[in-house]
Amino acid sequence: MVTLYRPGDGPWHRLRPGRKTALLLLLVLGICLLPATWWAAGVMAGVCLACYAIPGAGMRELGRQLVATRWMVGVTLIGQLIFLGPESAAANTTRVAVACALAALLALTTPATELLETFERAMGPLTWLRLDPRRVALTLALTLSTLPVLANLARDVREAQRARGGGRSLRHFAMPFLVMALKHADELGDALTARGVR
Structure with a gap:
């Protein structure tokens, strides 16, 4: 099976898989419940940056994950802009990008x-x-x-x-x-x- 796993000894790597999965799942559920507003988009981005700022993950890896999902994020943004306003489009697209990045974080460290x-x-x-x-x-x-x-x-x-x-x-x-x-x-x-x- 193709895997994203990157060996390491940071806090994310040391956290037990069950607890890590539950924590990241709760974070994704939390961002899904936030309203589609500018401030919510900022909170979502902040949560994602904080998770990748923990040693063992890194901003470079976050950048790789965002580049890997750029087409999906782009299509989501265009579709949202067509049917919704800029605020909702930005928030919903950020929600998708952050959820993908957090799922990747689980795969990267487990x-x-x-x-x-x-x-x-x-x-x-x-x-x-x-x-x-x-x-x-x-x-x-x-x-x-x-x-x-x-x-x-x-x-x-x-x-x-x-x-x-x-x-x-x-x-x-x-x-x-x-x-x-x-x-x-x-x-x-x-x-x-x-x-x-x-």
Whole structure:
């Protein structure tokens, strides 16, 4: 499984995976409950900066995560500006960017195996609903790993376009990106099937 994990010994790395997941989940829920105002956008950005300012994460890593999600953030901002005012668009776009950055912080400071075990333990009560906690945990872990994979694929397509002297046409970007994303999905499906996951 592709992972964002970066080894380290900072406070985020030392925090137990279950507590770290709960803390970051509460922060994301908190920013989701804030109103769509300028001051709320500032609070959200401040929370994100404070989380990455803790040793072991760093502003450089935050910058990498924001660059990786720039297309999603850009599309969100444009859509919000079309249907809502600038204040709501700024707040909602900040909300999306901060939520992605906090999810990435969890993946950056927790090994994939520990993350999977944490999700599996948390999903234990789902057995009452006749759901398999291991499958749900695997789905969540794969979801967390999808964003960096897609970001890397987008970067590869852009670099190939530049190497061939291509422009920045969205049409010329979308088709190869879609083909590579579907190929990755097929390979991931084959790998899961080979391991007995259906």
